[in-house]
Amino acid sequence: MSGRVAITGMGIISSIGTSVEESFNALIHNKPGITAIENIQTIHANAIKVGEIKKTNTEMEQELGLDADNNYSRTAMLGVLAAKQAVQNAGINNINEYNTGIISATSVGGMDMTEKFFYDYFDKEESRKYIDSHDAGDSTHKIAEQLGLKGMVTTISTACSSAANAIMLGARLIKAGKLDRVIVGGTDALSKFTINGFKTLMILSDTYNTPFDNNRKGLNLGEAAAFLVLESDEVVKKQNKKVLAYLSGYGNANDAYHQTASSENGEGAYLAMEKAFKVSGLKPQDIDYINAHGTATPNNDLSEGRALIRTFGTNVPHFSSTKPFTGHTLAAAAAIEAVFSVLALQHNKVFPNLNYKTKMEEFDLVPQTVLMEKEINHVLSNSFGFGGNCSTLLFSKS
Amino acid sequence: MKKCYINGVGCVSAQKTFGEGFLDEVIVNKDNNVLEISQPDYKEFIAPAAGRRMAKGVKNGIVASAMALKEAGLDQPDAIITGTGMGCVVDSEKFLKAILDNNEEFLTPTSFIQSTHNTVGGQIALGLQCKAYNFTYVNGAVSFESALIDAQLQIDEGEANAVLTGGVEEAGEATMHFLEIKGNIKSKGQTDYDVLTSTSKGSVFSEGAVFFVLSGDKQQTTYAELKDVAIYNVLDKDEVEGKLKDFLKHNNLDISDIDAVVLGYNGDVDFDGYYNELAKNTLSNIPQLYYKHLSGEFNTASAFGLWLASQVVKKQYIPSAVLINSIEKKEYKNIVLYNQYKGKDHSFTLVSKC
Numbered sequence: 214m215s216g217r218v219a220i221t222g223m224g225i226i227s228s229i230g231t232s233v234e235e236s237f238n239a240l241i242h243n244k245p246g247i248t249a250i251e252n253i254q255t256i257h258a259n260a261i262k263v264g265e266i267k268k269t270n271t272e273m274e275q276e277l278g279l280d281a282d283n284n285y286s287r288t289a290m291l292g293v294l295a296a297k298q299a300v301q302n303a304g305i306n307n308i309n310e311y312n313t314g315i316i317s318a319t320s321v322g323g324m325d326m327t328e329k330f331f332y333d334y335f336d337k338e339e340s341r342k343y344i345d346s347h348d349a350g351d352s353t354h355k356i357a358e359q360l361g362l363k364g365m366v367t368t369i370s371t372a373c374s375s376a377a378n379a380i381m382l383g384a385r386l387i388k389a390g391k392l393d394r395v396i397v398g399g400t401d402a403l404s405k406f407t408i409n410g411f412k413t414l415m416i417l418s419d420t421y422n423t424p425f426d427n428n429r430k431g432l433n434l435g436e437a438a439a440f441l442v443l444e445s446d447e448v449v450k451k452q453n454k455k456v457l458a459y460l461s462g463y464g465n466a467n468d469a470y471h472q473t474a475s476s477e478n479g480e481g482a483y484l485a486m487e488k489a490f491k492v493s494g495l496k497p498q499d500i501d502y503i504n505a506h507g508t509a510t511p512n513n514d515l516s517e518g519r520a521l522i523r524t525f526g527t528n529v530p531h532f533s534s535t536k537p538f539t540g541h542t543l544a545a546a547a548a549i550e551a552v553f554s555v556l557a558l559q560h561n562k563v564f565p566n567l568n569y570k571t572k573m574e575e576f577d578l579v580p581q582t583v584l585m586e587k588e589i590n591h592v593l594s595n596s597f598g599f600g601g602n603c604s605t606l607l608f609s610k611s
Numbered sequence: 612m613k614k615c616y617i618n619g620v621g622c623v624s625a626q627k628t629f630g631e632g633f634l635d636e637v638i639v640n641k642d643n644n645v646l647e648i649s650q651p652d653y654k655e656f657i658a659p660a661a662g663r664r665m666a667k668g669v670k671n672g673i674v675a676s677a678m679a680l681k682e683a684g685l686d687q688p689d690a691i692i693t694g695t696g697m698g699c700v701v702d703s704e705k706f707l708k709a710i711l712d713n714n715e716e717f718l719t720p721t722s723f724i725q726s727t728h729n730t731v732g733g734q735i736a737l738g739l740q741c742k743a744y745n746f747t748y749v750n751g752a753v754s755f756e757s758a759l760i761d762a763q764l765q766i767d768e769g770e771a772n773a774v775l776t777g778g779v780e781e782a783g784e785a786t787m788h789f790l791e792i793k794g795n796i797k798s799k800g801q802t803d804y805d806v807l808t809s810t811s812k813g814s815v816f817s818e819g820a821v822f823f824v825l826s827g828d829k830q831q832t833t834y835a836e837l838k839d840v841a842i843y844n845v846l847d848k849d850e851v852e853g854k855l856k857d858f859l860k861h862n863n864l865d866i867s868d869i870d871a872v873v874l875g876y877n878g879d880v881d882f883d884g885y886y887n888e889l890a891k892n893t894l895s896n897i898p899q900l901y902y903k904h905l906s907g908e909f910n911t912a913s914a915f916g917l918w919l920a921s922q923v924v925k926k927q928y929i930p931s932a933v934l935i936n937s938i939e940k941k942e943y944k945n946i947v948l949y950n951q952y953k954g955k956d957h958s959f960t961l962v963s964k965c
Contacts, residue, residue: 350750366844370728410723600733
């Protein structure tokens, strides 16, 4: 158990861009991707806004050169697009040259197809090809197949913290010497299933989400995929590779409070951050920017805010939630925010928490609302999910 | 690498796998394409009011984990790591059908809340008030093995000393129907459900929950040492033997050191050839065990396989119901397990007497 975990490649697709460069430009030019929904027929179309990728499935099938009889879910296609970018960005030509794995994350897997064809399966044979693409692991298998990767392939699903946990496992496998290189991240497509699920929980905003605002009304759902390439120090040295940033810490804890709601004092979040600091050897005062989970639900932002105060005291560093840009992309959220965290380190920028107006009455925390330039050496990123699942990642400058 | 011991087990399956006995009374299926589980007395483990809201997968997970914890004498694990290929199928189906049947109206959140894949892990944590590390793996037939790899890593890193880990799968009505029309489950009314002699595609399915307490410390209840676990997304048939040899070599063992092999034969004529690669060649001279004729196939059925191997190492005998050949050994020191599903998600697991 030793050595640092280097990030050598990134790939991303979300409602604010189909590449790392496009995403960065959107973040620094205040261009959010929250719109009316187009690709899914839903009776809630006028009542919600979403972070939707404006590509149809057919367009993505063409882009990926898939056969007409393919059974790729939207989740799988988004994942393949992002993972291919990451591998290319890392300059990998022979994926199996080193002991390479892939750890992906998804919340609903192929639900987007299951909900379309559920009743068709009974009598329409042509739709049945999607039966085998329902399970969460199928999207990861397809990504591995498209990359030509043979080896350790697995998937994590812990709701909205999933990708943070995939990144965490990848880092631990590298540190333990079980893998030399690992592609980590997550992918989730919008689905009627999740839209209606969050709708019944009454935590969907009917307008643009406003994290950490006293009058916040809930979240906008989004879809996205992002992957990072993690490599061991040894592999980096051997290839004389450019390191984008280091993954310096990680922590996971359970709130053990409620299946869906976060505890009032942010216990799980506090414990996750505490563990991440312990793993990294960093201290709270070393953090220059926090990319908060900040979903803009009344419950999350209060709980997370309290956890931040417990962790950082009165000196909470500059923080923002980037979910007003992308929406809450569920299992992919921590992966796209990992990319944003690396961009913050590379460009010394704190991205703005859009749509914020009024300070929350419970505490004095005010997010950074405009783009800010400052020296950034360490970024903390939080992600929390149903089932009390709380995760923190720490990224450090290369 | 720190040692990792199996100190407690809990198994809810299509057989009577709790209480006394070790597969001395088994139900051998001849008539069903989906096996029903032998239900534990849920009231012993879950308050009836809470139990009514829980889907059977969650209940079985809670029961199996409680059994494992009790046997190991552990109140609070340092980590809870769950594997489930399909997740909470019953609540997912319920919520999806409600959306489709009522055109997205009149929905209630309960089944959505309980539909996420990490519901079992979350509910176990909630019940134990356990704030520790909590992961859920969802990768088909290696969902459970992924959890095992993580658990072993947790112990090796010194992050955890005692880990609760297991696999749970739930049979949902619509999902079982879809898998049958897709040919993954053998058709109703077929006559060749016998796993070893079947000549048709697909397999007989079931559900279940198997949990283990893994620990860095050996104790009186210890079953075996969990030596190593490896997973591979795809393998060709001719790669299996080589991969097994590499896996054993990595553990300083040789084929001749293996005293028994537990194989995941499921009666699918298209894919059981993977097991033949080992059973008919390299491992033809040692006791061979199979179990899916008892447990049925499901994404985490291999956890039943590990339960079986752990029992054999502890009790030092093999029940006749699981023997493929008639070879016996005086001592069962090292047992290797091999599983795959439809040529994907291959795993080797090695347990040893300690």
